[in-house]
Amino acid sequence: MRLLIAIMILLAAQAAPRADDVAPPATIGIPAGPFIAGSDAAERERAYRLDEAAYGHSRTREGRWYAGEGPRRTVDLPAFAIMRTPVTNAQYAAFVAATGHPAPDVDARTWAGYGLIHPYARTRRHAWRDGAPPPGRDDHPVVLVSLADAEAYAAWLSRRTGRIWRLPTEAEWEKAARGADGRTFPWGDAWRPELLNSHDRGPFDTLPVGRFPDGRSPFGLLDAAGQVYEWTATPAGAGRHIVKGGSWDDSGCGVCRPAARHGRPDGIKHILIGFRLVRAPS
Numbered sequence: 001m002r003l004l005i006a007i008m009i010l011l012a013a014q015a016a017p018r019a020d021d022v023a024p025p026a027t028i029g030i031p032a033g034p035f036i037a038g039s040d041a042a043e044r045e046r047a048y049r050l051d052e053a054a055y056g057h058s059r060t061r062e063g064r065w066y067a068g069e070g071p072r073r074t075v076d077l078p079a080f081a082i083m084r085t086p087v088t089n090a091q092y093a094a095f096v097a098a099t100g101h102p103a104p105d106v107d108a109r110t111w112a113g114y115g116l117i118h119p120y121a122r123t124r125r126h127a128w129r130d131g132a133p134p135p136g137r138d139d140h141p142v143v144l145v146s147l148a149d150a151e152a153y154a155a156w157l158s159r160r161t162g163r164i165w166r167l168p169t170e171a172e173w174e175k176a177a178r179g180a181d182g183r184t185f186p187w188g189d190a191w192r193p194e195l196l197n198s199h200d201r202g203p204f205d206t207l208p209v210g211r212f213p214d215g216r217s218p219f220g221l222l223d224a225a226g227q228v229y230e231w232t233a234t235p236a237g238a239g240r241h242i243v244k245g246g247s248w249d250d251s252g253c254g255v256c257r258p259a260a261r262h263g264r265p266d267g268i269k270h271i272l273i274g275f276r277l278v279r280a281p282s
Contacts, residue, residue, distance in 0.1 A: 024157075024161045024163065024279075025083045025084075025087070025157075026084045027082060027083055027279060028081065028176070028219050028221060029281070030077075030079060030080050030081065030082060030172070030175060030219055031079055032076075032077065033180065034074045034075065034076045034077075035074070035174075035175040035178070035179065035180040035181075036072060036073070036074060036075075036178075036180065036181060036182025037070065037073055037075045037171060037174055037175070038072045038259055039070075039071075039072055040072040043184055043259065044067070046184070046254075047060075047066055047252075048061040048066070050252040050254050051252040051253075053252070054200065054251035054252040055252065060252075060255075065255065066259075066260060068261065068262075069261055072182060075171050077171060079281045080168075080278050080279070080280065080281060081280075082176045082221065082276060082279075083277050084210070084222055085141075085276065086141035086209055086223055086274045086275060086276045087142050087153065087274060087275055087277070088138065088140065088141060089128075089134075089138050089139070089141075089142045090138040090139060091142070092104070092142040092153060095153050095156050095157070096131055098160075099152075101149070101152055101153075101156075103132075104145055104269065105127045105144060105269075106144055106269045108120045118249075123144065126143050126271050127144065128144075139208040139209060140206040140207065140209070141223070141228045142274050143206065143228055143271050143273060144269045144270070145231075145269060145274065145275065146267050146268060147241055147266040147267070150275040150277075151167065153277075154166050154277050157277070163279055164280045165278070165279050166233065166277060167231055167232055167275060167277060167278070168232055168277070168278040169232060169233050170232045170244065172278055173232050173244050173245075173258075174244065177221055177224035177245070178217060178258035178259070179217055179219060180218070181218070183218075185215075185257060186218075186224045186225055187216070187217075195214055196212055196215050196223075196227070197211065197212065197223070197226040197227045197248050198226040198248060198250050198251060198252075198256060199248065199249055199250055199251045200251050200252070204248060204249070206228065206248055209222065210223065223245075224245055224258065225245060225253070225256040225257070225258070226245070226247060226248060226250065227246075227274075228247050228272055228274040229243040229246065229264075229273045230244055230275050230276055231243055231273065231275040232244055236262070236264075237263055240264060240265055241263060241264065241266055242262070243261075243263070243273055244260070244261060247272040247273075248272070249272055
């Protein structure tokens with residue numbers, strides 16, 4: 001089996017374009033140094049109140065959704081670069097075409113097994129056909145990708161560009177999304193629904209990446225709140241990893257804060273989850 005896998009990797013590498021045939025994604029540099037991570041009781045209370053005002057109930061409070069965010073604290077990180085926006089369908093399509101990796105999709109039985117509130121029919125607008133993204137969605141964030149799919153894309157991009165790409169840790173993602181000063185949202189402490197793609201004002205769907213430049217973080221990260229949750233490299237228990245950022249499905253939007261966190265099964269292919277990558281500095 002190992003020999004077969006090695007042969008397949010070798011054949012794929014021989015058939016693939018040269019490293020300079022693949023344009024590297026646009027990134028922003030995050031300088032080395034400390035940032036304020038996590039949240040305090042006051043921030044979590046404000047988040048619960050936002051949710052209650054949006055939904056008219058207290059389920060996030062009753063479920064203690066934000067209790068696991070960790071205390072407000074200083075975390076020191078080395079420098080890194082991170083993709084300015086989530087990986088798009090067009091970017092992921094280059095990977096699918098070069099490698100034959102399965103295109104983003106999920107079957108009805110698997111979807112039903114997730115136990116999600118979204119009907120299977122809603123997944124069809126995000127599902128690919130014949131290895132190609134849905135029409136008109138090339139610049140939307142790719143979804144219906146598992147943790148393994150995201151890691152496979154990172155490995156492929158690393159080979160093609162000659163640079164090391166990987167999923168961000170939760171701390172790296174959080175620093176890039178909120179800056180160093182511990183702000184509640186990427187743009188500041190005040191909730192501003194016009195600065196992100198959430199269900200408050202959005203179309204209840206993904207949008208082209210980068211549509212909300214005024215919602216950028218202090219470092220220039222775009223779509224860090226709303227749009228899609230993003231896989232990180234940080235485990236959340238056996239067979240699960242942390243996702244960050246909130247999504248187009250969320251209102252409120254307590255869960256869209258960079259401090260917010262929750263785990264998802266590694267194998268899930270969700271219409272709310274995409275990813276972006278980090279790259280080691282030159």
